[in-house]
Amino acid sequence: MERQGNSPADDIPLTLIVEGTHGPVIHATNRTARTMGVQIGARVVDMRAICPELQTEYADREGDKAALERLVLWARRWCPWTASDGADGLILDTTGSAHLFGDEDAMLIEMETQFSLLGLTSRLAIAPTQGAAWALARFGTVRSICTEGEIAQRLSPLSVSGLRLSAETVLLLQRLGLKTIGALMNVPRLSLARRFVKAALTANPLVRLDQALGKLAEPVASVEAKPRFSAQSRLPEPIFDPAPYLPQLCDNLCDALQNAGMGCRYLNLTVYRTDGDVSHIDVATAASTRDPVHLHSLFRDKLERINPGFGFDLITLTAGGVEAIQIVQTQLGGEAHSDLQLTQLLDRLTAKFGPRSVSYPVVYESHVPERAQRRISNFGAPPPQTAELIKERPIRLLDIPEEVHVLYAVPEGPPAQFIWRRKNHRVTRYAGPERIAPEWWKDRPGTRLRDYFKIEDQTGRRIWLYREGLHEDGRGGDPRWFIHGMFA
Structure with missing residues (x-):
């Protein structure tokens, strides 16, 4: 993925540079610069010799890192599981998500279109393993789709740099005549194992090759746990107010909770802005619930906190603190239970005046009377460890x-x-x-x-x-x- 501000024309080679030991070096390139032979890590003066029209800008590493962290969350418009991949990539677990866009090819087109609207060019690949997707995205075609039986065939013509190896290891393999992944696969494993048995992960081509081929597991972690219950609304054009869509989102989410016999203690409303950023607000409840009318009412005085930017075209509502709800008959006549009315009142007061404005007492384990009780204001969290009073205490x-x-x-x-x-x-x-x-x-x-x-x-x-x-x-x-x- 490449950073572009007020980007020049696509046919102009553009690079981002950083200071090196012997002068500025190439940090990132656009697609045109790569096709002209500009290499990352090379000195700028050397690359100008082969590409005189090369344009350069100094890289803002901290700014790019912050922007990538925002893109990690913004990319959840396509799937619920996303994570960053180094300084210039994203990992998306699209399992079970492609059919929402038609097929995998249509989903990649949608991704490329949305990134282009942000001023970003992208190289996309779908593969059964993270290693294969990484190699195809950086050394394959602009959009690549690889099935499980095609991994070895698709990776064979690619450079050994596609195995996520250190520069020293890539140079060593090239000196040995192993310039492609296919050439590396044809070498007997025993001879390579003797040479790299004690090498680190990024210096061990056998481990990286096994990860890319799916022979060795490669665990990855998302920014946060995958949400179990979520509802979303995709909009045909950007809007600035999510209020008209919120009732239907609450209905859809509560239907999913009811079908699973669950309730929630948190709700997170997120809008995905067209400028690549996200904005969200959270609400919490005193007790588990799946009442859509009540949950919708908690957002009534908070929607103005949403920062719409230049508009947003995707809204998601995610449930947290999910737990089972016991369905019991509270009263013979069918009237509502008084405790339920009390918890909903507490939720409304907390949403209106803030979580610190409403509190409740919790018993703590302490023999000293003034320490045996504390007041808690966080209704959305489970109560701390409590103890039962054994001896009589004053009212x-x-x-x-x-x-x-x-x-x-x-x-x-x-x-x-x-x-x-x-x-x-x-x-x-x-x-x-x-x-x-x-x-x-x-x-x-x-x-x-x-x-x-x-x-x-x-x-x-x-x-x-x-x-x-x-x-x-x-x-x-x-x-x-x-x-x-x-x-x-």
Whole structure:
């Protein structure tokens, strides 16, 4: 794939150059320059000798890398699995996608057309292996389609450079008279194995040859996992607002989820712009759902965040956090379950005001009461590890425990009488103590233990209070008393 800004005419040889040890060298070429014998890695002064009309521009490597990363996602208009291939290529797993465009040849024509609209020339190849496709795309015809039984025949006339070998290895093979892949295949493997047995991957022609022929597996990884459920809408011409197509996309996606007995926790809406970029927005739900009306409503106040650029001609809606949904009858009369209404309310509030504006409490594993609960705002993610409360706890826990003034204390028991909030309280009954020691892996040295008591005063109010520290524990003066919560 070649970078072209305000590109010249197709018959003008154009190259991108970078600084080398002995002056500028060729970094990339267009199709015309290649046909005139211009070679990548050669010095510019040497190539001007064989091509005087050669035009050069300095390469922007970082810019090209960023553009290629955007193209990786943009190319998912043809298939759900894409990845970058070096600094100038893309890998697409088109298995099961060609029939959407008619056949493989029609799909390649569609790809070449779309790339040309971006100002990019491309060399395309479809083959059963990544190695074969790489070689055919760079050393074959402009558009190549190779079946499984044709790999050896199609690769034979190509240069050994098509095996993705280092320049040193290619030079060595050429000095040995092995200039084509076919010549390499005719050499006995044992003699080559002795020479390259300890060579690295890019310096081992036998490994690369086996990968290209499909005799050796070559695992590759996409930018992200292949989506399991997705719906898309291809448009005859670019538009700027996806809203008219969103209801049908939600219906199609939810139909697929329902047929599989699944629901989703995330939705990703992506538009593929005509300038080669993508723009997307995400929404999350508090519980798994496949209700198309509800999911569509979550995008209502977010569509203006889409950056349409000069328009987009493809819209995709992808489900994430997919999990099974149990279909049960919630009520005898058929009414909707109240929990479902609550989760949909939470989804609407989160979509309207943002994920940090709505939170819910989650129980954590900690004996210290104020650490046993946290508030989580990410409804789309599974809750963190939780623990069940074994002992009775107050229905209301004070954010900051309030210190009380003890008038009379019972030995090894709660205060018989104390003043709290300017009122005198007399203890009529109590239960405890429940001792809670400091968490040494979190608390500072010198933190004192607590003895909690459940007490009831003369008015019937049930209070949870604790004594901080013990007499002569070496961690402070006399114990202090605090109220931490109230029971029902």
